[in-house]
Amino acid sequence: MFKQADYLNSPLYKIRHSAAHVMAQAVLEMFPTGKIAIGPPIEDGFYYDFDLPRALTPEDLKAIENRMRNIIKKRHTFARRELSAAEAKALFADQPYKIELIEGLEAGGLDDNGNPLPAGEHPVISTFKHDTFEDLCKGPHVENLGKINPRALKLLSIAGAYWRGDEHRQQLQRIYGTAWEKPEELKIYLRRLEEAKKRDHRKLGKELGLFSTDADNLGGGLVLWHPKGGLIRHLTEEFCKNEHLANGYDMVYSPHIGKSTLWETSGHLGFYKENMYSPIDIDGQEYYLKPMNCPFHILMYKSERRSYRDFPFRFAEWGTVYRYERSGVLHGLLRVRGFTQDDAHHFCRQDQMPEEIDFVLNFCLHILRSFGFETFKAYLSTQPPEKSVGDEQQWRAAEAALEAALQRADIPYEIDEGGGAFYGPKIDLKINDAIGREWQLSTIQFDFNLPERFDLNYIGQDGREHRPYMVHRALLGSMERFFGVLVEHFAGAFPVWLSPVQAIFIPIADRHIAYAEKMAAQLRAAGLRVEVDAGSDRMGNKIRKAQKQKIPYMLIVGDKEVEDGAVSVRLRNGQDLGPQPVAELQALILDTVAKKGTV
RNA sequence: GCCCUUGUAGCUCAGCAGGUAGAGCACUUCCUUGGUAAGGAAGAGGUCACCGGUUCAAGUCCGGUCGAGGGCUCCA
Incomplete structure (x- = not known):
């Protein structure tokens, strides 16, 4: 993720913004009757939305890209001018989408892309023109097209997009492109896309035997956890549940x-x-x-008279929920219809609330760090301006507690003013994976609605009924999504404690198999997950197979090793540790497991 | 759900102007017993997603259904 303000003023932003204009010009040259909508820079590139007489093809993309290069070559300068709404409407008389945008500007409150403006900002109607193409735009742009390197530019894909993101309105054709200052940067970006493709959890899930989906026979958005994926999930849950129990949570169960x-x-x-x-x-x-677990936990809370003495309550459940998702949004493990949340509901007194929030945020970070995530970014969403439940004072107290906890935890955060749900403010925590992508996993949300609806209360020190605070939280989020992210983060090379097979023996010849089995049994007795590749492949191919399965330790045994009571250790990172006494190797692996380390 | 693309062996993909399927890997068997990312041979494996239409003839053309991929909206 980029820093919004820095990006807006960067040369890259201008290049991409200008490239979008050039693309629109190229497309209009090819489709003179085409209508143009909006075309902003985005992270890593830009897009422009069009309403065209026919569907674009991948070949069109090439043609458009070539036209763009020709336009860029002419090094036209960008000229800005301001004009009145009437002038603008006359200029864009045959561009209905632009007319709509101008009307938005005229009415105030919306910018040239139809997005809401910060309060008090005064919309000015301006255009930028280069060559024959003039577009409604507030800029900024490069001074002239010579600043766009035609070899650092590439159109990537065509996609459908609704005008103003509203599915009830016209569907447009969106062209995505990317542009950089230098060709090498484009190359690096394209390599990053390749890298992401290699890490795709759907691909690795199949290759490593982790999970499958089967829309035809099972149903869309439903996941089968295969033995190896199931083992990783088991280990994940085992670790987390133990941490929960050690940290004042009660494990509960509820029906589907x-x-x-x-x-x-x-x-x-x-x-x-x-x-x-x-x-x-x-x-x-x-x-x-059930689409959520909260009502069940609330019934548990309500099952007895609660005293102020007994707080806080922390009810945790690996609760499997089912939510309808439109078919088009399903995506591997990251977006499914049935999933298991590591859900919990905290109930506490007002005076405990800040401490409780502090606790839950730290617990959350502890859990995430245990899985190798180190970089976090939090988003604090506050009371929405329109409708919301609960009184002012509750909201302020809750928001303050959330922010204070973020500050104490010392993680970067942004405030999404008014972005909270109607029932309470929240923190969404995002992690950065190994190649810098952001994923949202955790959420910590106040709920002022459900305690009210279920009339939750407890008897206070004063002998009267009080309403408890309720906090809903998921740390890993859902087991499915978390696993998908984990696969992509590690590119399938899980830390040793999570590796389905931690070590594999590779006997060089059949006469070494018995020794390998004996040593394997010894390691298994020490609690390690070990296999022996007794196949008829040559050692080289056995290594290759183990490597592709991303098994951390490859243990080669031949005559020398049998004689010395040793194994030759090859790590999946390619490192050759040479011959090691089995006992020492065992200690080494166990130590790495204990430290949740990797090789 | 909508738009575009797409659906051939377990996997990756060929297949042309319509004439009744092919490779590599994986798998099985046999030979090979080999020191750090592919030893060799043979074999098995597909109603070419499904339904319908055009045709003497369809994996190949047309229509529909279902699924997948990339987006839009939403979200764990």
Whole structure:
């Protein structure tokens, strides 16, 4: 992710913004009756949306790119001018999308891309013109097209996009492109895309036997965890659950379905129904598959009279939920219809609340760090301006607690003013993976709505009823998404404690198999996951196979090793540790496991 | 859901102007017993996603259905 302000003023931003204009010119040259919508720079590139008489093809992309190069070669300068709304409308008389944008500018509050402006900002109608192409735009642009390196430019893809992101409006054709200052930077970027492709969890999931999906026979958005993926999930859950128990959580369980009345009380049938599946009829009563676990935990809370003495409550559950997702958004493990959240609900008194938030944020960071994530960025979302439940004072206190916790934890954060849900403020925590991509995993959310709807209370020191604070949190988020991110982060080369096979013996000849089996048994007895490749392949091919399975330790045994009671250790990073006494190797691996290290 | 692209052996992909399927890897068997990323040979494996249409004849053309990929919106 880039820093917004820095990017806006960078040469790169101007290059991309200008490239978008050049692309629009090229497209209009090819389709004179085409309509243009908006074309902003984005992270790593730019796009422009068009309404054209026919669908674009990949060949069109090449042609457009060539035209762009020709336009750039002429080194036209960009000229800015300001004009009145009436003048602008006359200029863009045959461009209905631009007219709509101008009307937005005229009315105020929207910028040239139709996005809301910060309060108090005064919209000026301006255009930028180069060559024959003039576009409604507030800039900035390069002084002249010579600043765009035609060899550092590439059009990437065509996609459908709705005008103003609204599916009820016209669907446009969007062309994505990328542009850099130097050709080498373009090359590096393209290599990054390749790298991301290599790490694709769907590809690695298949190659490493981790999981599968099968829309035809199983159903879209549903995941089968195969033995190796299942093992990693088991290890993940085992570790996390133990950490929860050691940190004051209670592990609870709840069913997959609940009565419609429960979901009416919780309000889900009101505000979440479009994400819920059709009801199941049981003895004439409607039951719904759960899209969330909170109502069940609330019923647990309500099952007894609660005293102020007993707080806080921390109910944790690996709860499997089902949510309807539109078919087009399903994506591997990252977007599915059935998934298991590492969910928990905290209930606490007002005076405990800041401490509780502090605790949960630190616990969250501890868990994420245990999996090798070191870089975090938090987003604090505050009270939305329109509708929200709960009183001012609650919101302010909760927001303050969240921000204070972020400051104490010393992680960078941004405030998304008014970005909270109607029921409470929240922190979303994103992690950076090994190649710098951001993923959202954790969320810590206040809920002022459910305690109200379920009339939650406890008896305070004063003998009267009080409403508890309720916090909803997921740390890894969902096991499915977390696993997908984990696969991509490590490119399938999991840290040793999570590697499904930690070591594999590679006997050089059949006469070494018995020794390998004996040593393997010894390592297994020490709690390691070890295999023996007794196949008829040559050693070289056995190494290759083990390497492709990303097994951390390859243990080669031949005559020498048998004689010395040793194994020759090759690491998956290519390093050759040479012959090692088995006992020492065992200690080495166990130490790496204990430290959650890798090789 | 919508737009574009796409659907041939477990995997990666060929296949042309319509004439009833091919490679590599993986798998099985046999030979080979070899020191740090592919030893050799043979074999098995596909109603070319599904349904319908055009045709003497369709993996190949047309229509539909389902799925996948890239986006749009939303989100764990």
